[in-house]
Amino acid sequence: MLLPEFDIDESRWSGVAEAPAPGRQLAVAQALRALLPADCVLSRDEELHPYECDGLAVFRQQPMLVVLPRTETEVRAVLLACRRLEVPVVARGAGTGLSGGAMPHAAGVVLSLARFDRILQIDPAARIARVQPGVRNLAVSEAAAAYGLFYAPDPSSQIACTIGGNVAENSGGVHCLKYGLTLHNVLGLRGCTIDGEPIELGGCALDAPGLDLLALSIGSEGLLLVVTEVILKLLPKPELAQVVMASFDDVGKAGEAVAAIIAAGIIPSGLEMMDRKATAAVEPFVRAGYDLAAEAILLAESDGTPDEVADEVRAMERVLQANGATAIAVSASEAERLRFWSGRKNAFPAAGRISPDYYCMDGTIPRNRLGHMLKAIERMEHKYGLKCMNVFHAGDGNLHPLILFDANRSGEWERADRFGADILELCVQLGGTITGEHGVGVEKLNSMCVQFSPAERAAFFSVKRAFDPPGLLNPGKCIPTLARCAEYGRMHVRHGQLPHPDLPRF
């Protein structure tokens, strides 16, 4: 059921692969070159090539043009020109996204924020950092370290990914159980609307009047505005951190131990799980000292004052033992703590070492369904004839099954794709969500049809149009059109899996 007030032209730019009209590239390039220094506009095939995809390389599209502005004034000029000429704009950070969010539009411009790479201010008294969006995540904590402060969200990609990308995806990390997601650590931002208007949301104060457009903008995947500056919250670095590593002979038991830790009133600063296939893949690569006989290992970190950590580590050991841990090790030094983590942080590259390709999923489920999910994934491995290794942000119920496949073998990617969609649908059925931190991008458009009703999707389009009336910012991403969902629904009926995806929920 589509409601009249929500009925808008959602599909105008949704075809990201639709080629520009002949002569268009030249005309738009000329318009942009009149506004920017020559080195800021790329138009030759070999220059455009590196921008074809983000971290999810199975989705590729060459853009019409790439622009690399240096100042906010230039960004505004680009947006104004694109609005006038009706050219889609795809903002881009480091391109490490895992859902095709920064994948270009064939008739569009990629607006790279790579040159916005300055940390503008670190104010230790106010505990804030003011940074440009192209600053790498890790660079913030490195700059803040001199003051005993750090920026908490730490995606595994933190050496490469940018703050602008983090804001657009509401990225998490291994420490977000205790310290929150990007949303909880961004105080304000500055950006440009498609009209080229500067806009400021939030700031150095904790509240702002009106609707919380800051919260709405975080995680909006470049569909609402282009971020040009971000104010980040910095936290005092804990005096000490220690990791407890526990082995289990059954993944179900490991899942129960996770719930038991939380139920005991403990919020570890990180609580991660890896299954046997994952530890087997990373161990030869990083030599983290993982127990290769265990079906699953848990990494639980405690941070705080030395007394506090000692206390919490003891409490966690007790809970882990009571829940059937077969071995427990506690990091005895900072070097050992980092070594314990190194395996977890390198799980994705390790998957890339043991398999020609891997497909990383990102659903979230209630923690108490972890065991159920793992068993289901095992059955799916047989169904699709593909292996899957599992790493989880277990504390948040956020799963990263890594489906291993070989894109050069015919049919394998298609199977991996369906395997992934199956996992996501089970996430929704178990009361969870199709993406915990990687975003929808182009990748999970179909799964959005499963999670949201037509009216809910129409509400998302309404938000988009409130910020971006012409619909030019990263079109075709994040929200599936009604037509697309109808098509996906028909396909599914054929597979006999999901009978009525388009019926409203009441």
Place this chain on the structure above:
Amino acid sequence: MDSALQELRHQVLQAHSASTPLRLRGAGTKDFYGERCEGTLLDMRGYFGVVDYEPSELVITARCGTSLSELEGLLAQHRQFLAFEPPAFGGDPTIGGVIAAGLSGPRRFQAGAARDFVLGAVLLCAQGELLHFGGKVIKNVAGFDLSRLLCGSLGILGAITEVSLKVLPLPRLEQTLQFEMAASEALALFNRWAGQPLPISATAWYDGHAWLRLSGAPPALRTACERLGGELLDAEAASRFWRSLRDQTHPFFGHASTLWRLSLPSTAPQIAGSGSQLIEWGGALRWCASDQPAADMRQRAGAAGGTALHWRGGTAGGRFHSLSPVVLEIHRRLKSRFDPHGIFNPGRLIADL
């Protein structure tokens, strides 16, 4: 569908088709808050009850009419709580009202604001549809974050019928230290301490005294108390004190003058003409009982990088700090899309919206 929900839906549909405004209301503890708004009463209390609560998931889901006391009582049985300490203002608000207002208490300093704890919400929209946003899990980036947009929306986009909130374990121990010092000294110290790894969960300054609340594991508190000094308050008295700030039953809030709520960078210097003052959130929240002209208060707060909200008392007039034209335009478009006939709390958050 539940009959109470059906009734709400019926009223909304009627209002929508007749374009007659509704005034959404829970327990009315925040009737004073925001701009005045006229409309037929839409009483949200009839749709109540905790829908889902699994302590090990750290999430509770409740219908809008559920009372805060019931919800907090249930959480307390499992040694958990709403860490943003929503103010009750001496009454018993509904959880729907708590989220629609989006106000937070003293612990906001450390734990975050109401919106930081919203995981999901169900919106009864103008066309009578129930829209589910967010969910019951801690990490969720599917679609725009509309559940958090609803937090603090004061009902202008629709009626919030259900919310899922993140909850936290109760701190194992809380202790409050009291110090004697001037406001400027307190501001400097609050900011300095906040930059150190100390378990401070709330701060306050009023009338020559500063208070620090420490929350956490006993060993951490022991170390912190040694380091900080000050006088340890009796636990009962301390808990009454923080409650009186949270609910604004502290004598300061009974002051006759106009009460301003200044949201400022925590390091902002003292604001001239701010009158009698109570400082919270490490300096980021300053309550000022001042009869200065509204324009002056707003100008000074703005110059310091913040905003001034006319909280209570004094003559009527714009309550909230004004929005920039770009931001206001986005508000207009959002409102006209979600509530095309302007039936939900017209003018409550922003005059003529």
